Amino acid sequence: MPAVETADLPKALAEIAQDFVELSVPERLQLLLEFSEELPQLPSRYADAPEKMEQVHECQSPVFLVVEVDEASSSDPAKRVVSLFFSAPQEAPTTRGFAGILREGLDQLTVEEVLAVPEDAPYRFGLAEAVSPLRLRGMVGMLGRIKRQAALKSTV
């Protein structure tokens, strides 16, 4: 089994990473496809207002994301709960899969937990061998934008 460093990842993301690296390379692609298929639909407040979302220019397809920080969840901005929303076309399943991993791994964490995710987390899933390192940069771009939005939206 290939070694993968998951100690500094949030629990859900660490579990996903472990699941991926335990699989053969073709099976990793199938799992990525499952994440792509399970990416939730946008709620109407974003589906009807795409201008409220931020485009992820690092991706090779039109991908948009938005981060919500729930002010009511804590008086301490660092402890507030983060929700993630993504939009990516069906014709871009790899990108949708990346979005699905980040959604499942980071949604409902606190701001400080999201900000603590290491920048190289996208390289911990054994996906470089499966999809090529070039393609992975889109996921790095998504993570960077999620962290930036979470930081901006949690400062008072």
Next chain:
Amino acid sequence: MGAPDLPVYRGRMADLQISEARFAAYTHPERLVSTDWLAAQLDGGNPEGVVVLESDEDVLLYDTGHIPGSLKLDWHQDLNDQLTRDYVDGEQFAKVMSARGVGRDTPVVIYGDKNNWWAAYALWVMTLFGHEDVRLLDGGRAKWIEEGRPLTKEVPTPAPAEYPVVERNDAPIRAFKDEVLAHLGQQLVDVRSPGEYSGELLHMPDYPQEGAMRGGHIPGAKSVPWARAANEDGTFKSRPELEAIYLEEQGLKPSEPTVAYCRIGERSSHTWFVLTHLLGFDDVRNYDGSWTEWGNAVRVPVER
């Protein structure tokens, strides 16, 4: 086995039937098949023994549903060497073909997303190995789907074929940086977007991860964005329309040596296909180092 004799486009291919009348005006109409032709082949039990390969930008797109019986050919994992910036060698190529049930004489039809952009790239790489009978599905994946034709998630398991280990023959259709330097002053086609050509952008719009230290173009290159050769439905434009762009508007001469380039040589494979097979240019080479090499190379001339 040595490299095949040149030119590589003679022989059996020339005797093939033209799959659709509208292709007849192209120089090598046998290099295209229509969706009707392919559907009839597949419905009729595949009398020609065609192997259909899907080559996409997105490595998972095939897995979401593909033409029944087709197999995935990924540009990065199957055709690029994973260590050196180069294509796979003859031994690896033979493995890739064999695993897909492709023998040296097997007719191969390639289709893909985005106006067959990556399909044309795969066709060009197969041509480096002198695989003679390789064709594109005109209109690619989008047209097949648009016409409501069947897709499946079922992945076939073909019986491995015998494929010989053939050495790549790069010289006729592939250009390297030093050769492009020696070619300056002759016909060059830059197929990137206008912003990349002008130097305003250091990368392709929406593809910022493959940047360059310098923006602009190779001196003397004509700007013809690759997708101008395609119709809205992903099919190739007609011969008169293509001639209006490449010959009349840009003044390119089919008899003169031509080099096409883009960012990593994929978009320019599409233009290579157009110039070579549809318009019958005599000598077209694809410079796959393209702007990610030229725009980062020290002391090569750049024009803006």
